[in-house]
Amino acid sequence: MITEIRSASPENIAYAGRLISEGKLVAFPTETVYGLGANALDAKAVEQIFVAKGRPGDNPLIVHIAEMEELSGLVLDVPVNARKLMDAFWPGPMTLILPKRDCIPDTVSAGLDTVGIRMPGNASARALIAAAHCPIAAPSANRSGRPSPTCAMHVFEDMEGRIPLILDDGPCAVGVESTVIDAREDVPIILRPGGITPEMIDHCLGAVRLDEHILSPVQEGTTVRSPGMKYRHYAPEAKTVIFSGDEEKVREEIIRRYDAEREHGGKPVILALDNHNYGQREILSLGSVEEPEAAAARLFAALRELDHLGCTLALCEAVDTAGIGLAVMNRMGRAAGFDIVRL
Ligand code: TXA
Ligand code: MG
Numbered sequence: 001m002i003t004e005i006r007s008a009s010p011e012n013i014a015y016a017g018r019l020i021s022e023g024k025l026v027a028f029p030t031e032t033v034y035g036l037g038a039n040a041l042d043a044k045a046v047e048q049i050f051v052a053k054g055r056p057g058d059n060p061l062i063v064h065i066a067e068m069e070e071l072s073g074l075v076l077d078v079p080v081n082a083r084k085l086m087d088a089f090w091p092g093p094m095t096l097i098l099p100k101r102d103c104i105p106d107t108v109s110a111g112l113d114t115v116g117i118r119m120p121g122n123a124s125a126r127a128l129i130a131a132a133h134c135p136i137a138a139p140s141a142n143r144s145g146r147p148s149p150t151c152a153m154h155v156f157e158d159m160e161g162r163i164p165l166i167l168d169d170g171p172c173a174v175g176v177e178s179t180v181i182d183a184r185e186d187v188p189i190i191l192r193p194g195g196i197t198p199e200m201i202d203h204c205l206g207a208v209r210l211d212e213h214i215l216s217p218v219q220e221g222t223t224v225r226s227p228g229m230k231y232r233h234y235a236p237e238a239k240t241v242i243f244s245g246d247e248e249k250v251r252e253e254i255i256r257r258y259d260a261e262r263e264h265g266g267k268p269v270i271l272a273l274d275n276h277n278y279g280q281r282e283i284l285s286l287g288s289v290e291e292p293e294a295a296a297a298r299l300f301a302a303l304r305e306l307d308h309l310g311c312t313l314a315l316c317e318a319v320d321t322a323g324i325g326l327a328v329m330n331r332m333g334r335a336a337g338f339d340i341v342r343l
Pocket of ligand 1 (some may be wrong): 030033034041059062063069091093095097109114115116138139140141180191226228
């Protein structure tokens, strides 16, 4: 199959909408990451997503809508906290877990009685949903286990020959996936941190909890609230280690390990914030400490770049977990298998 990349013009969005309504797959931009979309109400179409990604069948998909009116046909109930969050943050980088109606195929929900729903902020994404005349089920458009794609070329790297079309709308503004929230109880719980931060949710509802696996690994046999937590994710080929704590100690330890790796003939690379000095050593910058949004927007591209560089050891500075920093540390932590050295 030839994989075309087309700009997200109105004509190309209309064409992409036709492909989706015919049961085909289209990769499309959102403000978080690129998604791999299919008609969410067509079980056969959705099955192809799992094949193209190599995704385990027990990991459910998020259903994307363009208008509030679509919601009641997909879910049985919208609890009051969920309604408040939608009013505050949709369209935007937030997914709500809600009790699903029977029209959502089991392939989408992976057999759960809930479904994750999101109204993306990216206008091309919403135009595509409108053009397809159906809700769109879409995971991130990477092959399973790889970093999520934040530009059309990342999708092409992973999906060439597997899908007919990638709609290109430039780099994603947020760069990490949506915040996944279960707001069915009084205190909402964040299952995956993302563009809508715990601080924003707390401000909206006066309460918020974090799932215990956001900054720690899931042990074998543990029951998790969100199946995606179980899987190895975002991991580059290189051994990846995170260093947190006192800034100067972190810098010294990274330099020590970098130089040792070089002496053994390896190819170390440092993932660091701009203001820290590593001399001539090879760095991929995540931007400045003052701009955690930039680190979020750059992280996945940096993880892919490690592989392109043939890196054997990735040495990563931890970032502050305030605001969107929590999402950055969650993704970095998972890329490193939560191998975190505290100094
Ligand atoms: O920003 C995003 O959310 C992107 C764009 C394309 O919208 N999509 C995305 O999808 O990140 P995916 O499939 O890569 O991640 C969905 C996550 C998985 O960890 C999955 O386990 C969880 O959401 N999830 C989906 N439905 C769920 C449900 N009913 N209950 C609990 N977790 C759910
Ligand atoms: Mg994903």
